[in-house]
Amino acid sequence: MPADPTIHFAKCIDFEMRLGESPVWDVDRQRLWFVDILAPAVYAFDPLSRETNSYPMPTPVGSIAIADRGRLVVALRTGVHLFDPASGVLEFLVHPEPDISVNRLNDGKVGPDGCFWVGSMHDALPRAPSGALYRVTPEGRCTKIIDGLFVSNGLAWSPDGKTMYHADSRAAYVRAYDFDREGRISNGRSLATFAESDGLPDGAAVDVEGNYWTAGVTAGVLSKLSPDGQRLDIIRLPVRAPTMPCFGGRDLKTMFITSLATDRGGSHQPGTLVSAELKVTGLATPVFGAVT
Numbered sequence: 696m697p698a699d700p701t702i703h704f705a706k707c708i709d710f711e712m713r714l715g716e717s718p719v720w721d722v723d724r725q726r727l728w729f730v731d732i733l734a735p736a737v738y739a740f741d742p743l744s745r746e747t748n749s750y751p752m753p754t755p756v757g758s759i760a761i762a763d764r765g766r767l768v769v770a771l772r773t774g775v776h777l778f779d780p781a782s783g784v785l786e787f788l789v790h791p792e793p794d795i796s797v798n799r800l801n802d803g804k805v806g807p808d809g810c811f812w813v814g815s816m817h818d819a820l821p822r823a824p825s826g827a828l829y830r831v832t833p834e835g836r837c838t839k840i841i842d843g844l845f846v847s848n849g850l851a852w853s854p855d856g857k858t859m860y861h862a863d864s865r866a867a868y869v870r871a872y873d874f875d876r877e878g879r880i881s882n883g884r885s886l887a888t889f890a891e892s893d894g895l896p897d898g899a900a901v902d903v904e905g906n907y908w909t910a911g912v913t914a915g916v917l918s919k920l921s922p923d924g925q926r927l928d929i930i931r932l933p934v935r936a937p938t939m940p941c942f943g944g945r946d947l948k949t950m951f952i953t954s955l956a957t958d959r960g961g962s963h964q965p966g967t968l969v970s971a972e973l974k975v976t977g978l979a980t981p982v983f984g985a986v987t
Contacts, residue, residue, distance in 0.1 A: 704933050704971040707740055707951070708747055712966030715953035716898065717758040717803070720943030720980055727943050728767065729953050729968060730756045737769065737778065740968065742944065750780055758803035760811055762983040768811045768831075770800035775811060775831050789837045791815065791829040798825055802848045802898055802939075805981040807856030808878040809833065812840075814847020814861075822846065822865045830878050833984040840880060849899040849909060853922065854978060856987060860886065860907055862896040869896050869909065869920070876986060886924040894918060898939020898953075902975045910937040910952065917952065934969060935959050942977020949973070 713733040720727055727740045735752035737759060754772040762768050762777055769778045774790030792798050792815055803813030810833070815826040826844035831837050841847075841861070849862025849869055859874040867889045872880035886907070889895055894911015896918075901907055906927060907920040915935040919928040934954035941951045950973050956966045981987050 702930060702971050702973065704952070704969040707742075707745070707968040707970050710747075712953075712956065714938070714955045715966040715968060716938050718939055718941035718943075718951045718953050718968070719760060720941055720947070720951075721761055722979055725945065727941070727951050728759055728761075729951075730759055731966070732756055737767065737780070739780065742949070742970070750778070750783070753785075755799055757800040758813060760803060760805045760983055761980055763985075768803070768805070768983050770803045770813050772799045775800070775813060789831055789835040791831070791837050791839070792827070795825060797823075801826070801846065802850055804850045805983050806859065806878065807852055807874070807981060807987045808876055809981065809984050809986040810878055811983055812850055814844060814850070816844070816846040828861060849896050851899045851901045851907060853901060853905050854903055858922070860899060860901070862899065862909065864895050864897055864912065867891075867895050869899075869907070887920055887926070897937070900940045900942055900977060902942065902977050904975065906975070908940045910939050912936050912938055912955070932969070934967060935964050936966075947977040947979065948975065
């Protein structure tokens, strides 16, 4: 299906990123949080003022999520922490993999069960399947859910919270699982597989109609999949290496997308943050500790 010609993406920031990732919309503060993994920092972007605040991190930061009392959940190389942007305080919660030095934490989101789901990846080339997906409770209890992963990615949930989506970027697949409110998954099945020319699946988001939007990091595209895995749309992006989409804005119809720096295409393109207005509405972001 051809891309919608009425979708126009514009750049949101005036600085360069090495590996932009993990955009998450803060409904209460009406701003977008995102990270640069390799120039470690958390950023807050205000779409009205167009201002961005930066919060340096001590180690690579794979992902973030919204927590209570104005805090964020932050997945650092040193483990999962709670971060208070107002004070700058980082509070250690748990390290899912304290003894696996070749890995780092990657894609993470809060699920309908109120827990922080975060995956790891083998942080060297060639990739090895040393990564896993974990469930972290607000009390700091950590449970391994899936292992044998190269690059854990693509976490998202259906509107009714009964289906979890998960990808492995290196293995080039997205899978769906039945999901219950106690955080148990079952009935794993293939949703889609990708060739590099399709855009290997990176971060993802789901809209109110249940469609799964995945960033094709190797092809500069955003793919829209139906709940049963049909490719409904492929949107060509102004960035060559998109990493993750996120719905935001007052009506949750603004699509924000982060990207990484790349020399693909014969010239250098830095990582950035872009946005566009869509006709479809996204889902509000769950808060760490709140069951939806």
